[in-house]
Amino acid sequence: MGNGAPYVRRDIWELSHENTWHPVIEWYGRAVAILQRRDGTDFADPTSWSHLAAIHGTGLPPNAWPAGALWRQCEHNSWFFLPWHRVYLHHFEKILRAVVIADHGPSDWALPYWEYSDPARPETLRLPPAFREKQLPSGKVNPLLVQARGPRMNAEGRLDPTFVAVDEAWSQTGFTESAGGGASGGFGGGVALRLAGHTPGALEISPHGSVHMGVGGSHPRGWMSDFATAGLDPIFWLHHANIDRRWAGWLSSTRRNPTAREWLQERFTFGSGAARTELAAEDVLDTTKAPLSYAFDRLPIPPVERRAAEARPGLTTEGRMRDGAPKVAGINDTPVPLTDAVSTTAVRITAPPKKGLHGIAVERGGRVFLKLEGVRGQRLAAGVFLVYVNLPVGAQPADFPDHRAGQISMFGVAEASQPDTPHGGGGLNFSFDITELVTRLRTKGQWRPERVDVAFAPVPDSGGQVHPDADVSVGRVTVYYV
Ligand code: C2O
Numbered sequence: 359m360g361n362g363a364p365y366v367r368r369d370i371w372e373l374s375h376e377n378t379w380h381p382v383i384e385w386y387g388r389a390v391a392i393l394q395r396r397d398g399t400d401f402a403d404p405t406s407w408s409h410l411a412a413i414h415g416t417g418l419p420p421n422a423w424p425a426g427a428l429w430r431q432c433e434h435n436s437w438f439f440l441p442w443h444r445v446y447l448h449h450f451e452k453i454l455r456a457v458v459i460a461d462h463g464p465s466d467w468a469l470p471y472w473e474y475s476d477p478a479r480p481e482t483l484r485l486p487p488a489f490r491e492k493q494l495p496s497g498k499v500n501p502l503l504v505q506a507r508g509p510r511m512n513a514e515g516r517l518d519p520t521f522v523a524v525d526e527a528w529s530q531t532g533f534t535e536s537a538g539g540g541a542s543g544g545f546g547g548g549v550a551l552r553l554a555g556h557t558p559g560a561l562e563i564s565p566h567g568s569v570h571m572g573v574g575g576s577h578p579r580g581w582m583s584d585f586a587t588a589g590l591d592p593i594f595w596l597h598h599a600n601i602d603r604r605w606a607g608w609l610s611s612t613r614r615n616p617t618a619r620e621w622l623q624e625r626f627t628f629g630s631g632a633a634r635t636e637l638a639a640e641d642v643l644d645t646t647k648a649p650l651s652y653a654f655d656r657l658p659i660p661p662v663e664r665r666a667a668e669a670r671p672g673l674t675t676e677g678r679m680r681d682g683a684p685k686v687a688g689i690n691d692t693p694v695p696l697t698d699a700v701s702t703t704a705v706r707i708t709a710p711p712k713k714g715l716h717g718i719a720v721e722r723g724g725r726v727f728l729k730l731e732g733v734r735g736q737r738l739a740a741g742v743f744l745v746y747v748n749l750p751v752g753a754q755p756a757d758f759p760d761h762r763a764g765q766i767s768m769f770g771v772a773e774a775s776q777p778d779t780p781h782g783g784g785g786l787n788f789s790f791d792i793t794e795l796v797t798r799l800r801t802k803g804q805w806r807p808e809r810v811d812v813a814f815a816p817v818p819d820s821g822g823q824v825h826p827d828a829d830v831s832v833g834r835v836t837v838y839y840v
Contacts, residue, residue: 362646363645363646363647363650363651363652363653364466364651364652365451365455365466365467365468365651365652365653366466366468366652366653366654366655367468367469367470367471367599367603367652367653367654367655368382368468368470368471368654368655369470369471369473369655369656370383370470370471370472370473370486370596371472371473371479371481371482371486372655373470374486374487374488378487378488378491379488379494379495381463381464382464382467382468382470383470383486383488384488384494384495385458385461385463385464385467386454386469386470386502386592387488387494387500387501387502387592388458388461388463388494388496389454389457389458389461389463390407390454390501390502390592391494391498391499391501392457392461393405393406393407393410393453393454393457394406394407394408394501397409400424401424401427402424402425402427404629404630404631404633404634405453405457405629405633407590408590409424409427410449410450410453410589411587411588411589411590411594412427412429412430412589413428413429413430413431413432413446413449413589413628413629414430414431414432414446414585414586414588414589415429415430415432415584415585415586415587415588415589415773416429416430416586417586417587426630428627428628428629428630430585430586431553431628432446432585433552433553433555434555434558434562434585434770434773435543435547435548435550435555435556435557435558435562435770435774435786435787436547436548436549436550436554436555436556436557436558437533437534437546437547437548437549437550437555437559437616437621438547438550438552438555438621438624438639439546439547439555439558439559439562440546440547440559440561440601440602440605441621441624441626441639441642442626443598443601443602444602444605444642444645444650445626445628445635445637445642446598446626446628447469447595447598447599447602448635448637448642448649448650449628449629449633449635450469450595451468451469451595451652452635453629453633454467454469455467455468468652469595469596469599470596470599471596471599471600471602471603471654472486472593472596472597472599472600473600473603473658474517474522474565474569474600475522475523475524475565475658477519480516483516483517483519483522484511484514484515484516484517485507485511485512485573485593486593486596488500488502489502489503489512489592489593490503490512490513491503501592502592502593504580504581504590504591504592506574506580506581506587506591507573507574507575507580507581507582507591508571508572508573508574508575508576508580508583508741508819508820508821509575509819509820509821509822509823510820510821511572511573511575511820515820515821516820517568517569517572517573517820518568518572518742518817518818518820520564520568520742520744520765520817521564521565521568521569521571521572521741521742521767521817522564522565522568522569523564523565523568523765524561524564524565524604524658526560526563526564526764526765527545527559527560527561527563527564527565527604527608528608528660528661529560529660530544530545530559530560530561530608530613531545531612531613532544532545532613533545533546533559533613533614533615533616534546534547534548534549534559534616542557542727542729542789542790542791543557543558543559543560543562543563543788543789544559544560545559545560545561545608545613546559546561546562546605546615546616547559547562548787549618549620549621552624556774556784556785556786556787557786557787557788557789558767558770558786558788561601561604561605561608563764563765563766563767563788564742564765564767565600565601565604566597566601566767566769567767567768567769567770568741568742568765568767568769569597570582570583570588570597570741570767570769571583571741571742571767571768571769571819572741572742572819572820573591573593573597574588574591574741575741575819575820575821576738576739576740576741576768576819576825577737577738577739577740577819577823577825577827577828579738579772582594582597583741583768583769584772584773585770585773602645603654603657603658604658606645606654606657607654607657607658607659607660608660610657610659613660615643621639622638622639622640623638623639623640624638624639625637625638626638626639637649683840684727684838684839684840685709685711685838685839685840686709686836686837686838687705687707687708687709687710687711687715687726687837687838687839688705688706688707688708688709688809688810688836688837689705689708689834689835689836689837690703690704690705690706690834690835690836691833691834691835693732693831693832693833693834694812694814694831694832694835695828695829695830695831696733696735696738696739696740696743696814696816696828696830696831696832697739697816697826697828698739698740698816698824698825698826698828699816700749700755700813700814700815700816701813701814702749702811702812702813702814703811703812703832703835704809704810704811704812705809705810705812705835705836705837706808706809707807707808707809707810707837710807710808711839714807715796715807715837715839716796716797716800716805716807718793718796718839719793719794719796719797719800720797724793724839724840725791725793725839725840726791726792726793726796726837726838726839727789727790727791727792727837727838727839727840728745728747728763728789728790728792728810728812728835728836728837729787729788729789729790729835729836729837729838730745730766730787730788730789730832730834730835731785731787731832731833731834731835731836732784732785732786732787732832732833732834733766733771733774733785733786733787733788733830733831733832733833734771734774734775734783734784734785734786734830734831734833735771735772735775735828735829735830735831736772736775736829736830737825737827737828737829737830738768738771738772738825738828738830739816739824739825739826739828739830740768740816740817740818740819740824740825741767741768741769741817741819742765742766742767742768742816742817743765743766743768743814743815743816743817744762744764744765744814744815744817745762745763745764745765745766745788745790745812745813745814746758746761746762746763746812746813746814746815747761747762747763747792747795747799747810747811747812747813748761748799748804748805748806748810748811749761749811749813750804755813755815756815760798760802761795761799761804762795763790763792763795763812764788764790765817766786766788766814768830770786771785771786771830774786785833810837812835814832
């Protein structure tokens, strides 16, 4: 199924089952080694490995950048996340393909993708085998193996299944939600200016951010866990090829991209000279057409479900709210530390709607949200935290999956906590639609109209650890409704 597109991005685990060093994978390894040799001392070659990674982020101060470098540009926590990374991957793939061809490899080489979310294939929670091998088939050092990864990820370690969850992303009907005050990130992220995002979309959180943290580890953070180093791990590009594929798949049902000109006409520029790519979001909405011209061997399709647009009359097809700004029901702005144990807080409902929040939840079109703002800090107890509502006192969170509101990933938290960077100092915001959760708890007799208890549970890393030395906190917890 190539839709006639000349390039087909294929599933790395399927290729790996055929052969750890399937030609598509071996050529990737060889080409990465060639790009790495172009690094030199200053990374000035726009087709060198470290130059390409620094486009995403770099620890080098701007006065140490080569002339004309367009570095530290990654778009996160906003509606530009998906199109920016799509163009970034396209830029990278063009450069890689040229190297493969010059080295007498296949002229239709395309970046494979790492799909890890299929519960029928638990082996895919591990890094594909070629990323754990010491040597290329030629006997040379394998550049796909990097040491700066989470515990045991280069051995028998695997991602926690919660890190690859796609259900939250898949259930989103709107690409973005932008009602007054900013509701939630929807599928693709909150409305924001360039490099100023604070609200990730559901796909950016999981699997995207959580897989970053799972591969890179949280304490210390390996390459995949920071914007400045993520692109240096060759698995980054296959992870993003899969996120890109999820976007393509999500659209193939009733779901739509934004139609706002501020999104469609935003342009993304990469590289320089002969290695330059400049495209707008509107140029890359169909991957099978020029200038992209790639298809995926298989697209994941969201289940057609009851939560389709007509079941949510409060929303337009883009996911914008029709009835104006969300209303606050209660706020708690005492910071909650995210530690190596379960931490809890409570929101007193001080402005309940007439029928109560549970009344809103069962009403046609009414929705209830839990919003976490100002998540910031530098040292992480874990890479991912699960968020629960109204857990019984002393309960083991894992025993109460039906109380789970969602997850927050720490990818980008450190960056969003530094006031002197383009990603701002305000921390990250997360927003969960808890409408169905409220209904469920009410049915079980576990909903109280006057107060919402919120608990945060760390998910151990691939080595089974959580870490006591942490300083991340949630600045404010709000419950609101429309
Ligand atoms: Cu810009 Cu997955 O990162």
